[in-house]
Amino acid sequence: MSQPPVQVSCYCGRYKTSVTVNCSSPAIAKAPCHCNSCRHWSGGLYVYRLPIIGTPSSTDLLKTYRLSTVSTKWFCPECGSHIFGQTAAGWAVNPGLLDVKELQPAVEIVGHEFVEDTGDGGFTTWLSKWGGKEIPLWKGEENKSELLPPSWPGQTSQNDGPEEEKLWAGCHCGGVSFYITRPDDASRQPRKAPFPESMTPKNFDNQKGETWWLRAGGKKYMAALCTCTSCVKATGMDIQAWAFVPECNIFMADGGPLHFEAGTLKKLYSPTAEGSFRCFCETCGATVFWCADWRDGVVDISVGLLKAKGVRAEDWLDWERRVSYVQYATNKPLLKQMETHFITTPWPDS
Numbered sequence: 245m246s247q248p249p250v251q252v253s254c255y256c257g258r259y260k261t262s263v264t265v266n267c268s269s270p271a272i273a274k275a276p277c278h279c280n281s282c283r284h285w286s287g288g289l290y291v292y293r294l295p296i297i298g299t300p301s302s303t304d305l306l307k308t309y310r311l312s313t314v315s316t317k318w319f320c321p322e323c324g325s326h327i328f329g330q331t332a333a334g335w336a337v338n339p340g341l342l343d344v345k346e347l348q349p350a351v352e353i354v355g356h357e358f359v360e361d362t363g364d365g366g367f368t369t370w371l372s373k374w375g376g377k378e379i380p381l382w383k384g385e386e387n388k389s390e391l392l393p394p395s396w397p398g399q400t401s402q403n404d405g406p407e408e409e410k411l412w413a414g415c416h417c418g419g420v421s422f423y424i425t426r427p428d429d430a431s432r433q434p435r436k437a438p439f440p441e442s443m444t445p446k447n448f449d450n451q452k453g454e455t456w457w458l459r460a461g462g463k464k465y466m467a468a469l470c471t472c473t474s475c476v477k478a479t480g481m482d483i484q485a486w487a488f489v490p491e492c493n494i495f496m497a498d499g500g501p502l503h504f505e506a507g508t509l510k511k512l513y514s515p516t517a518e519g520s521f522r523c524f525c526e527t528c529g530a531t532v533f534w535c536a537d538w539r540d541g542v543v544d545i546s547v548g549l550l551k552a553k554g555v556r557a558e559d560w561l562d563w564e565r566r567v568s569y570v571q572y573a574t575n576k577p578l579l580k581q582m583e584t585h586f587i588t589t590p591w592p593d594s
């Protein structure tokens with residue numbers, strides 16, 4: 245069964261095409277991949293794509309990155325939007341790009357693959373059931389590897405071994421490499437960085453300079469999930485995970501201060517939100533930072549790039565339990581399944 249063609253466009257709007265999503269039943273069964281490679285080339289916590297019929301009409305404006313001998317991805321070199329993946333099975337499109345409010349046909353998450361790579365279960369901990377049924381956790385490839393027990397790995401100790409002083413982060417191709425340090429006196433300086441939407445609706449004003457990015461008694465940084473149109477388009481995925489870290493705690497691999505155009509980083513100002521910008525790797529396309537000229541020293545970092553023992557990095561991050569901009573989500577059924585862990589409804593007055 246095939247659906248009518250759907251429009252696909254990247255974040256900057258330079259690349260536009262239409263594709264026909266291929267599905268054999270009313271829903272497209274998908275098993276998001278949680279492997280280290282997928283997290284590091286995307287910046288997200290998982291990756292899946294929707295199979296399309298045939299080949300895209302044109303890919304001239306896109307750049308390729310070869311993930312392995314059997315898998316290539318295509319992204320917009322201007323904005324970093326991940327558009328297509330190509331494997332022996334054919335072409336597939338990233339779900340965040342479809343120009344529909346809800347994915348049609350519906351996507352059903354029927355498994356999680358390469359879960360062992362996450363260390364702590366990663367996103368599977370928040371998306372453990374679909375329609376009340378436990379989602380199988382595959383250690384490696386779907387249907388070809390061992391199943392891990394539900395809720396794997398269960399409670400893990402966050403305090404085994406000495407506390408690391410640096411948390412490294414980087415993209416798949418290695419062109420972007422940096423680290424963050426533990427909160428210190430400089431991180432506690434008041435900054436007028438506006439509150440994020442996940443904390444306050446509409447009124448983002450932080451006149452008193454509250455240090456909202458610090459949590460757990462000032463020992464961890466805040467992290468949150470976002471489904472705003474810009475995050476979804478820029479990543480090509482249906483949800484993006486950000487860590488909020490003061491600029492003074494981010495260092496490039498050589499120990500120098502954060503530089504938004506270091507190495508293969510490319511900085512792109514938002515076409516709609518004045519002064520805000522995103523940075524991605526121009527070689528592998530990984531989404532790296534979001535920030536704004538008016539943001540007063542707090543930077544959003546793609547959590548998928550962090551190289552912590554567990555991918556939720558809970559030794560460093562404290563997760564806000566509300567998803568931002570859910571009214572713009574392209575995949576509302578997925579949010580519905582996450583309700584036991586997150587508030588997935590818009591602010592009452594928005």
Ligand SMILES: [Zn+2]
Nearest residue numbers: 254256320323
């Ligand atoms: Zn683009």
Ligand SMILES: [Zn+2]
Nearest residue numbers: 277278279282
């Ligand atoms: Zn993968």
Ligand SMILES: [Zn+2]
Nearest residue numbers: 415417525528
């Ligand atoms: Zn890269």
Ligand SMILES: [Zn+2]
Nearest residue numbers: 470471472475
């Ligand atoms: Zn967003």
